[in-house]
Amino acid sequence: MMGAERCGLVAIIGRPNVGKSTLLNHLLGQKISITSRKPQTTRHRILGVSTRDEVQTVYVDTPGLHRVEARAINRVMNRAARAAVRDVDVVLMVVERLQWVEEDEQVLQVLRAAAKPALLIINKIDQIDDKAALLPHIARLKDLYPFVAIVPVSALKGSNLAQLEGEVGGLLPEAPHLFPADQVTDRSERFLVAEIIREKLIRQLGEELPYANAVQIEEFSQQGGIIHISGLIIVEKPGQKAIVIGRGGERLKQVGVEARHDMERLLGSKVMLKLWVKVRSGWADDERALASLGYQDDG
Ligand code: GDP
Ligand code: MG
Numbered sequence: 001m002m003g004a005e006r007c008g009l010v011a012i013i014g015r016p017n018v019g020k021s022t023l024l025n026h027l028l029g030q031k032i033s034i035t036s037r038k039p040q041t042t043r044h045r046i047l048g049v050s051t052r053d054e055v056q057t058v059y060v061d062t063p064g065l066h067r068v069e070a071r072a073i074n075r076v077m078n079r080a081a082r083a084a085v086r087d088v089d090v091v092l093m094v095v096e097r098l099q100w101v102e103e104d105e106q107v108l109q110v111l112r113a114a115a116k117p118a119l120l121i122i123n124k125i126d127q128i129d130d131k132a133a134l135l136p137h138i139a140r141l142k143d144l145y146p147f148v149a150i151v152p153v154s155a156l157k158g159s160n161l162a163q164l165e166g167e168v169g170g171l172l173p174e175a176p177h178l179f180p181a182d183q184v185t186d187r188s189e190r191f192l193v194a195e196i197i198r199e200k201l202i203r204q205l206g207e208e209l210p211y212a213n214a215v216q217i218e219e220f221s222q223q224g225g226i227i228h229i230s231g232l233i234i235v236e237k238p239g240q241k242a243i244v245i246g247r248g249g250e251r252l253k254q255v256g257v258e259a260r261h262d263m264e265r266l267l268g269s270k271v272m273l274k275l276w277v278k279v280r281s282g283w284a285d286d287e288r289a290l291a292s293l294g295y296q297d298d299g
Contacts, residue, residue: 007056008089008172015103018096019123023155051181055169085114126154190217200255
């Protein structure tokens with residue numbers, strides 16, 4: 001049954017490791033249109049667009065909250081974090097299992113300041129042994145914020161995501177779709193792939209992350225059943241390069257392992273990922289190295 005078109009911006013927030021990226025990947029699924037094109041209505045970066053019949057959900061990045069992930073969580077109430085959720089239509093706040101910790105409380109402060117319609121998503125229910133404990137837990141969480149609904153899911157196993165999508169769709173305003181239903185461009189995939197590398201760098205490096213780092217995708221090509229990707233990480237100083245690479249190349253390797261994992265999920269294909277670190281200016285310019293990660297390296 002077709003109704004009026006709905007379309008809106010949705011932010012997924014939550015402390016690190018609760019499963020935001022996993023959830024997003026599953027919500028986007030395979031039939032997604034991904035694009036880096038920005039509608040004029042938002043300052044956000046578009047992470048992905050899911051179009052199902054009359055409902056188009058535009059998942060947007062919350063840069064202020066990314067910073068929160070990387071930096072001291074007690075700065076969560078900064079302006080950037082508030083701005084990040086200010087002009088979205090719906091917020092999905094993700095928590096995990098039966099936990100509610102201080103960092104969750106701080107993420108909630110951001111939501112409270114934004115006062116947006118929100119769903120609380122209890123992720124990783126596949127890891128809850130004592131299912132009977134879920135109901136009293138939900139009852140406690142209900143009092144924290146006027147959540148439109150509290151939805152237990154397993155992002156990893158894909159359970160209950162249809163119900164979640166239904167809840168989200170119901171909260172989106174009636175509006176014409178911003179994107180064609182089936183748009184997938186190579187350029188946007190490059191963009192997302194670069195973002196994945198950046199995210200993993202932030203996670204690995206935290207406070208040590210050299211500011212002004214940039215990621216360029218130098219190669220993005222399909223050969224056989226494998227997508228070959230080369231990512232160039234650009235830093236300002238040789239010392240920063242050493243930090244990104246880590247002792248014995250371990251850090252860059254870890255970034256590569258995690259990034260490739262996400263890329264394979266995003267692209268639905270085996271990925272051969274090469275990462276290089278380059279100093280933007282100076283003598284070290286052409287010195288390249290280090291992590292070359294193929295799909296056969298798994299495990
Ligand atoms: P983010 O930091 O919030 O983006 O979290 P990620 O999506 O990167 O997930 C963090 C970890 O939790 C990863 O190892 C995921 O595989 C795992 N994870 C995410 N969702 C689930 C889930 O529903 N069940 C289980 N068991 N693990 C999950
Ligand atoms: Mg993530």
